[in-house]
Amino acid sequence: MTPRPLAFHFVIACSLLSGGASAEVAGQGTTNITANYGVYWAGLRFGDVRLVIKVRDSQYKMTAKGRFSVMGGLIYEWRGDTTSAGKLRKSGPHPSRYTLSYSGGDKRGGVRMLFADGAVSDVSISPKKRPNPKNIPVTKEQLRGVLDPMTGAFLRARPDLKNADLEICDETIPVFDGKLRFDIVLVPKQQMRVESKKPEAYSGPAAVCGVKFAPISGFRPGDRGINYMSSHANEIEVWLVPLPSTMMYLPYRISVPTAFGSGSAEMLSFQVEP
Numbered sequence: 001m002t003p004r005p006l007a008f009h010f011v012i013a014c015s016l017l018s019g020g021a022s023a024e025v026a027g028q029g030t031t032n033i034t035a036n037y038g039v040y041w042a043g044l045r046f047g048d049v050r051l052v053i054k055v056r057d058s059q060y061k062m063t064a065k066g067r068f069s070v071m072g073g074l075i076y077e078w079r080g081d082t083t084s085a086g087k088l089r090k091s092g093p094h095p096s097r098y099t100l101s102y103s104g105g106d107k108r109g110g111v112r113m114l115f116a117d118g119a120v121s122d123v124s125i126s127p128k129k130r131p132n133p134k135n136i137p138v139t140k141e142q143l144r145g146v147l148d149p150m151t152g153a154f155l156r157a158r159p160d161l162k163n164a165d166l167e168i169c170d171e172t173i174p175v176f177d178g179k180l181r182f183d184i185v186l187v188p189k190q191q192m193r194v195e196s197k198k199p200e201a202y203s204g205p206a207a208v209c210g211v212k213f214a215p216i217s218g219f220r221p222g223d224r225g226i227n228y229m230s231s232h233a234n235e236i237e238v239w240l241v242p243l244p245s246t247m248m249y250l251p252y253r254i255s256v257p258t259a260f261g262s263g264s265a266e267m268l269s270f271q272v273e274p
Helices: 003-012 149-154 224-231
Strands: 030-041 044-056 059-070 076-089 092-104 107-116 119-126 171-176 181-194 204-217 237-242 248-258 261-273
Touching (some): 059 149, 092 149, 149 171, 204 248
Antiparallel strands (some): 030 044, 030 261, 044 059, 092 107, 107 119, 171 181, 181 204, 204 237, 237 248, 248 261
């Protein structure tokens, strides 16, 4: 597993993380949420991500910035920015645009994805590479009703579930990241209580969900990274928590196995503003 997906997609929930977005129309008013996450790998602090979610009436916009380094950047440093925007409807979130840009070592790249009529309408990836002829092709039908990785991971508006009800974990989320089409299957495990002495940190109930990564297309059969994630499905876990004064749920803790040691991400602080 390369540093890129291990790092930023660790929290932006590309192929490894939490999932799910089930939303009711937000109604009138504006909500601004800022959350800060620490990312850990093999017990060591590996990076940080700052997430900002803005919901205004039925419109949403999310941005996130991450920095990940080894030995304070002396050995390796990776930075990434991602955005997602769209509308909240009764059937759930409908993304309209998703972007990801990253740089690490001597490599730079990005993804831009547009949506129209409930389906992916355009994908641009840099640097451009020839598709691997051995990859399972992604079909147009598989790109209907999908979410981008950021919406799938972080946009969960459930005003009907205010106390970390385990029903929040009963869901299958279709995701496309520009290359890989996969499903994230959430299953209920247990309820837990988070306690923190810091006023800026979350304290309260949490719904603990098991996470199954189900690849569908856009990858080569026998890919070791894909096979590893699929075969360790019962080891992936996300804690979802309801944020006070909002109808939003966010991941509080994410744990996922990697070939190089266990990884995790945890919400260190959050702020809600009208």
